[in-house]
Amino acid sequence: MPKPKRPAGLPSRQQILDFITATPTPAGKREIARAFGLSAQEKIALKALLRDMADEGLIDSAPGRAFHKMGGVPKVTVLRVTDVADDGTVRAVPESWHAETPPPLIRVKERKRGALALGDRILARTEEAGAGWIAHPMKSLARGEALMLGVLRREGDRLVLQGVEKKERRDFPVADAGGAEPGDLVLAEKTGRPPRIAARVTQVLGDPFAPRAFSLIAVHKHGIPVAFSEEALAEAERVAKQSLTGQKREDLRHLPIVAIDPADARDHDDAVWAAPDDDPANVGGYRAIVAIADVSFYVRPGSELDREARRRGNSVYFPDRVVPMLPEILSADVCSLKEGADRAALACHLTIDKAGAITGFRFARALVRIAANIAYEDAQAAIDADDDSSLRGDDDRILPALRNLWACWRLLDAARTKRAPLDLDLPERRVVLDEKGRIMSVAPRARLDAHRLIEDYMIAANVAAALALEGKKAPVMYRDHEPPSREKLVALKEYLATFGIEFALGQVIRPATFNRVIERARALAEAADDGADIVPQIMEQVLRSQTQAYYGPENHGHFGLSLGSYAHFTSPIRRYADLIVHRSLVAAFGLGAGGLTEDEAAGMARIGESISGLERRAMEAERETIDRYVAAYLSERVGEVVETRITGVQNFGFFATVEGIGGDGLVPARDLGTEYFRYDEARRALIGDQSGETYAIGQRLPLRLVEANPVSGALRFELPEGSYGAGGATRGKKPPRVIKRRGRPGNIRHQTRRR
Template sequence: MFNTDALQQLRQLKSEIKTQKDLQVGTIKLSATRFGFVTLDDGREIYLPQEQAQRVLPGDRVEVSLETDDKGKPHAILEKALRKTAPRFVGQYQVRGNGHFVAPDLPGLNRWLFVPPKARQNASPGDFVVAQVSRHPFSSGNGQVEITQVLGSAQEPGIERKYTLAKHELEEEWPAPVLAEAEALGEEDIARLAVDREDLTHLPFVTIDAISTQDMDDALMAEQVDGGWRLRVAIADPASLLKADGAIERLARERVMSGYMPGGVRPMLPEVLANQLCSLRPGCLRLALICTIQVDDKGALGEFSFSQSVIKSWAKLSYDAVAGFLGSHLDESLKSLPDEALNSLYQLGEAAQAMRQWRNDHALLTEERPDYRMRLDEKGKIRSIDKVWPTAAHKLVEECMVAANRCAADFLQAQGDKGLFIVHRGIREEKVGQVKTLLKALEGPLQNEDPGTAEGYKRILQNATSNEDTLALRAIVLRQLERAEMAFTAAPHQGMGLASYTTFTSPLRKYTDLFVHRLIRNVLQQESAPQLSDDDLAKLQQDQMRLRRVVSEIEQWLKCQFAPTLGDRVQSGRIVKVTSPGFLVRLDETGLEGFVTMKDLEGKFSFDPVRLTLTGKKLTFQLDQSVQVVFKSVDQERRQIHFRMAENQPQATSASTAT
């Protein structure tokens, strides 16, 4: 046995050894392979060898000692776990021999985690599950997890949606307080509130939407006046019906917006509100926030006003029926409308054309694109994908919504207090220099434009074209843009070419629009305005991006299952993204996007990060270029589709014309 002096000497030796080590604190960051990194608190990123990486999970806080190998390269050795993560995650249940595991769907963690017998919840091999780390691997390198929910098998209809919602921790069920508050509301509440409102039920408002739409949040009418039109945009008014910051509104803020996903909508508001009491259903008395706008014969917006009113929609019209009417075809569903409503519909079409022309001349229009709509079979898989171009009716509704939203932005800005605006800052700051270089290399009036200013950006987009025989300037510029973001202070929306912008026209579907309703309503009623903090705004934007990611992940999963049905048929498409390894092609007919790697093409290609081109001896590939491709494969783990070039191509861009 050691005597007291020997133990003391041992402790002192250990202390001296520890003192001599280069100890640092950092956070674990694992890679897609077996090794990882430690991001030190001083900003350095240090390599973590495989045998060390086995003992940690992403996000762990650790103390490490730094050593160097024979080549002088530093690496980290784990000394102490300061904070162990125990993440909840989704994954797929796997059985190998006598071992039962979960293959986790966690960024940077690619090793299977063991599930002990009592923690398996009767899962079957291949099932998708929710799991929780129950034993951290730091001590032994062998972690354990327990299954908390079996989501279902890969063959279960709708598993893609169920799994993705679970992955991002998004619930579909309504909490009891929300249901209780919704069930307490009824038509009598609308009638009670209607007493003190302007009655516009005699005006021929109509809704224009898809046939299947139930949450109708806008109704329109227009009349011709001297020098133009009087346009009225009626927007559903849930802000007046709901209790401020009640259970429903708190959940709406949490859900942030309705998610339009394959298999059905995940609504922001309970259906009794979104589809019934607040929806502008034909023949029903409904609360509405009205924006009345004077539009001149050139499409410019003049004076406007907001009012809290009640309306009765005269009809629910489909896009196709209205598009036919605007093209001089009277659909059967319109024949029963009174002449007053038909005349209003005609004036809406005329006013919308003028407003669109004004925006084309003085602001910016988004490039017209088709919409791709998935049709699912009884198993929840894609049966077909329909390509749908916007009709004149879609453009009519768009112009009316943009006009009303512009007025809302001006209204809030005039109050001088904190509002809620959508700001788009144009080209990303780090890309402005590249665009300037690109413009200098071109001949013509754009050479001296400053892409870093709102006016310069607008002029560039107004005059730029995307042409396969020259440089796809417009497409290149649009690839360099910032994301639009919300702000409390008005600033230009460069993407639309407008001095300021907000949205309030979708309060049944977007919480920010509902909040803008509250801001406008409180001004009209001379009450104190509701407040959002900077943290609230940041969270709303993060939650919006998360929901968009969820929808994208579900769609991409289904598309990867559908892609092999393309077979060996040649598909026409356009290049939508160019990087050094290859380019992304969007198919014209289905909208599927797949990657073409340059490894499959003969010869070497050089990537130009300014012009976004790949140039070889004979060919150049660039944005917006038409190509023909054939389905090659699907990477199911990464959910990526791969194409290869077809043998016969359309007239390709030569290397000489693109440089």
């Protein structure tokens, strides 16, 4: 039902947003009405408009009913102090935060140094400063507390709280255990002022080493929503019963479309099909279909399901669980492309010529029936052996379908090679659990042609989605990846120079530029007498030089993939960005209900910023959980000497990871011996002043594992007995000094501190 027309004198949504952003004082309904000179009748309409804007996620209300932009900070608000650094810097977060992005960390400008402590609550005036916010305290409020996630531990006759953060190097005495026992994972309030900070347990979460506990730590730490509202669950049950018959859908159920996914996949967004093109104008080319779950048919703009999905931004995948973006009746059932079931799909039809170029595409809502759900390993085995007997079922269409997919993919692969995207072959760790959630193994995930095949079909569909929307001048939620900054390129140039690899800053930087660097590294590694492989470390540094990809309505291209237009289209079950692209396609091509609304189109920048932040949150949670599993797996090997590779070097020591398993651990500089060690920043190395002993990024060496903490995911190593400086020669003695050098060797020396 269309919204009623607003009175002519009523300001637009953008005018209201501009006003509440620009005004130096809190802006409530009265201030807005006065600023635009509204009549009594218009004030009634203004109230309805402000309510609409709040429902649409454009604005939020602050204390006193003043308004501010959603995702921003009210000009006057209540803050809670969450960090007091050693140098006295105070940071706080808004006590009330309803935006989908994590709350911003605000620097507080104290009137008197040391006046504020952890948990203090203040009424403050805030202002933007550069890329962040600062706050000016107005008055102190009743005390609040800062929450901390940790494990209770008995130390003598007292209980202490050990935080789950790697950077949290101290334990806190427990003032009130709240019924928790030593070994329990708990949420606790931190109270008091440094250095007398104590903890009071507010919630007992259970055994941190129990199955599924490591992901539970990440869920609590990052505030990832787990439970869906009753309204969303009821809505999911209702929409899941929608009939697919009688709709205007292209019927593709006769085609042997297959879904190729990880063996442990929880949901199936995508499926593929290909066949030689019978068009005489495309001899040697192929027709392909990338069928994607039609989530937009079930999750409509403005619905409770939509609000829940946007609040999450994406599904979060842990070794022991998935926290889905959508309720399971949709994500794991009705929307999931399951073998033998009729499913609603948004189909991308591709025409691919003999050179692998995409010469045509169209999008249609379709009805599909997946011929088979196949694991990557099984699909690869069937192709390699030209035998599908290892696959489930007796459908004789599967092997021919796989042959066609591979034949078409070889064309796409040739085009990809010509395009020369960034080629970083860095293995992904896979944690394998048994039925009880216990760790069976941790190892790099195999990289097969089957993985590359699906990846290239998905990239082709993503490119087609972006180009199709551009052709219609419709809104696009791009996946942007900008070129590296000059600052990072300068650092990379200095690093590569230590290996004798030239890197000219004046050249036009393309992905192929970095690929040539990697090829040069491979050549040097093959020619090395000591057998050292510098390729992984150089790949790591190339990766660190890249910018972070993000979502937004402005097209800045995808540098890593060497593509001018790129949008995520292929995973709407687990990414909100893809759902937005689906809605835009539905609206642009007149494919029925569930298309992008005007309000969504107007808020694309805000939505992109939000889901980009939520994606980073998910990535951090997933990475930290893997680290905890790795530490738990290695905890049984404490005391053993393991093969490692140095992954990072700082003036205080170096970090190493266990070969083939992962997990970063520190070797403190104080444990390297009694001599001076110089830190060569360009080479990223610690160098013994007398012996010349060197510890550099990429170097392989045996180390003794002395600590593996599953709660924090932290490891600690030391040199094995008999190695240079072994035995921690500084134990009980004065720690070694580290000479920090920038560029050429200098005379600046400083004593490293124990922490």
